[in-house]
Amino acid sequence: MRTRMxxxxxxxxxxxxxxxxxxxxxxxxxxxxxxxxxxxxLKLAHDLAKALQTxxxxxxxFDDE
Amino acid sequence: xxxxxxxxxxxxxxxxxxxxxxVVLGVILGGPPLGWDIHIVLASAVLAVIVATASALLWSVRxxxxxxKAGYPAKDERTKLLEGRAGYYTSFVSLYFMLALLWYNFLxxxxxxxxxxxxxxxxxxxxxxNALLFAGLRWYFLRKG
Numbered sequence: 001m002r003t004r005m006x007x008x009x010x011x012x013x014x015x016x017x018x019x020x021x022x023x024x025x026x027x028x029x030x031x032x033x034x035x036x037x038x039x040x041x042l043k044l045a046h047d048l049a050k051a052l053q054t055x056x057x058x059x060x061x062f063d064d065e
Numbered sequence: 066x067x068x069x070x071x072x073x074x075x076x077x078x079x080x081x082x083x084x085x086x087x088v089v090l091g092v093i094l095g096g097p098p099l100g101w102d103i104h105i106v107l108a109s110a111v112l113a114v115i116v117a118t119a120s121a122l123l124w125s126v127r128x129x130x131x132x133x134k135a136g137y138p139a140k141d142e143r144t145k146l147l148e149g150r151a152g153y154y155t156s157f158v159s160l161y162f163m164l165a166l167l168w169y170n171f172l173x174x175x176x177x178x179x180x181x182x183x184x185x186x187x188x189x190x191x192x193x194x195n196a197l198l199f200a201g202l203r204w205y206f207l208r209k210g
Contacts (some may be wrong), residue, residue: 025141026132028207032143037210041142 002061005034008052023047072124080117087112144207151202159195166190 009019016030023030023044032038033048040048042056049056087109133139140148166187173179182190 021136024138026137026144029141029143032210035210038143044142 001036001039002063003034003036004054004059004061005030005048005052008054008059012052019048019051022051072128075124076117076121079120080113083116084109084113147206148203151199151206154202155195155199158198159191162194163191
């Protein structure tokens with residue numbers, strides 16, 4: 001799984017800490033989601049997409065394996 | 066400086082300082098007239114490890130408090146998931162460990178004449194395996210993701 005979180009965070013000038021606070025998770029969670037090491041729940045994916053003003057399917061890219 | 070490095074420096078510094086302090090105290094208070102005694106050094110090392118562990122615990126509690134104050138949740142879905150995974154593996158390993166203790170008492174003691182464990186020894190061993198394994202797995206999973 002890849003994400004466009006880094007790119008969108010940069011667009012809205014948000015740090016990982018700020019994004020974490022906005023969606024109510026720990027900083028490490030944002031880091032791991034961003035690196036594709038943690039697949040978030042639907043609720044967190046929705047909150048992240050909302051915070052980054054995009055949609056879930058634009059934020060997360062699932063490569064067919 | 067990175068926070069992980071600072072916390073490692075803090076724990077290592079506490080260990081070294083308390084080791085020196087306990088050795089000096091031991092030599093002054095209870096050592097032979099001309100200084101060194103290996104028992105003082107060993108006892109000081111054990112005490113230093115205890116102090117360093119306590120300081121690491123204090124550090125992590127302080128960090129958690131600061132994060133909570135800053136508005137981060139103490140636990141989120143990822144930490145709950147990984148703690149659950151650590152608990153799941155711990156329960157299995159603990160179960161097999163207790164079964165191994167049972168077989169040790171059945172076979173080891175009766176057939177091979179090994180020393181028998183009494184209830185409190187078995188209980189302490191099980192508790193230690195349980196607690197240390199959970200702490201270790203939790204730490205590993207949270208680091209690995």
